[in-house]
Amino acid sequence: MQQLSVITLGTDDLARSQAFYRDGFGWTPVFENEEIAFYQMNGFVLGTWLTSELARDSRRADLHRPGAFALAHNVGSEEEVDELIGRLVEAGGRLLRAADASPHGGYRGYVANPDDHAWEIAYNPAWSIDADGHVTFGI
Amino acid sequence: MQQLSVITLGTDDLARSQAFYRDGFGWTPVFENEEIAFYQMNGFVLGTWLTSELARDSRRADLHRPGAFALAHNVGSEEEVDELIGRLVEAGGRLLRAADASPHGGYRGYVANPDDHAWEIAYNPAWSIDADGHVTFGI
Numbered sequence: 001m002q003q004l005s006v007i008t009l010g011t012d013d014l015a016r017s018q019a020f021y022r023d024g025f026g027w028t029p030v031f032e033n034e035e036i037a038f039y040q041m042n043g044f045v046l047g048t049w050l051t052s053e054l055a056r057d058s059r060r061a062d063l064h065r066p067g068a069f070a071l072a073h074n075v076g077s078e079e080e081v082d083e084l085i086g087r088l089v090e091a092g093g094r095l096l097r098a099a100d101a102s103p104h105g106g107y108r109g110y111v112a113n114p115d116d117h118a119w120e121i122a123y124n125p126a127w128s129i130d131a132d133g134h135v136t137f138g139i
Numbered sequence: 140m141q142q143l144s145v146i147t148l149g150t151d152d153l154a155r156s157q158a159f160y161r162d163g164f165g166w167t168p169v170f171e172n173e174e175i176a177f178y179q180m181n182g183f184v185l186g187t188w189l190t191s192e193l194a195r196d197s198r199r200a201d202l203h204r205p206g207a208f209a210l211a212h213n214v215g216s217e218e219e220v221d222e223l224i225g226r227l228v229e230a231g232g233r234l235l236r237a238a239d240a241s242p243h244g245g246y247r248g249y250v251a252n253p254d255d256h257a258w259e260i261a262y263n264p265a266w267s268i269d270a271d272g273h274v275t276f277g278i
Contacts, residue, residue: 001181001272002164002166002167002178002179002181002185002272003180003181003212003268003272003274004181004182004210004211004212005179005210005211005212005213005258005261005266005268005274006209006210006213006274007146007208007261008208008210008259009207009208010207014227025141025169028141030276031276032277036278037193039141040141040275040276041142041143041182042141042142042143042182042183042273043181043182043271043272043273043274044181044182044183044273044274045266045274045276046141046143051207053253054207054209056172057236057249058209058235058236058249058257059235059236059257060205060218060231060235060257062205063205063206063207064204064205064206064207065203065206065207065209066199066201066202066203067202067203067204067205067208068147068148068190068193068202068203068204068206068207069146069147069148069149069193069206069208069243069256070145070147070193070197070254071142071143071145071146072143072145072146072147073142073143073144074143074144078191078194078222089158093205095197096199097196097197097198101278103204108182110196110197110198112151115164115207117207117208118179118195118197118199120147121195122143122144124144127144127184128143129142129144129200130188132182133140133141133142133182134143134181134183134273135142135144135182135183135184136179136196137169137179137184138236139168139170
């Protein structure tokens with residue numbers, strides 16, 4: 001099955017990370033302790049884990065930032081893109097790219113979270129999002 | 140809503156990346172062109188995009204690997220963990236950690252894909268996966 005269960009992002013400061021998700025996105029962990037927080041997402045779980053623990057668990061000494069990846073959160077309009085980017089920056093994010101039109105339609109900008117992971121905030125009318133937040137690819 | 144739409148992984152060789160997902164995981168893109176492939180996943184979309192394009196789009200010149208993150212794919216038994224790790228390595232992955240018992244229950248190992256992104260392959264009986272592949276956090 002084309003499926004994954006967890007996205008784990010390394011963090012160097014769990015409290016700072018949680019402030020970004022709480023005050024920026026408005027999200028609440030389903031579980032948290034002194035080294036990890038899990039957020040229940042749309043069909044999978046997002047984890048934020050101390051980078052040192054992630055490195056130890058995955059047997060890698062050399063985790064770098066920014067990594068060659070990005071996460072995208074889609075919203076319902078261009079106005080919501082601008083509003084959310086503003087909240088994320090107030091919550092400790094750093095603007096990478098102010099939102100503008102995408103060459104393939106829609107509108108998007110990028111914010112780095114406090115651990116320098118890239119979040120794209122996008123309005124993409126071709127991609128449907130159902131009431132449970134599940135996203136289907138579209139053109 | 141606690142939700143994301145896309146995980147985008149940078150790749151330096153799209154054909155090599157697609158061989159890993161096709162021959163290792165058994166996945167088929169829902170869309171592909173010369174710079175990107177999209178896979179429809181459990182409630183979101185996985186994209187593999189030329190690293191140079193991801194860097195340009197997100198206005199970053201300096202994307203590094205391995206990044207401080209990991210993705211996890213859960214399966215139904217310890218035997219399936221070992222089998223899938225074997226297939227992923229045959230399909231161009233590199234073993235980071237042979238599977239063993241997790242301190243919090245379950246069983247897991249790690250494989251780096253050809254672009255050095257970490258995939259954890261896990262059996263975690265506490266996390267339910269429904270018929271559509273949607274995962275719910277559990278302890």
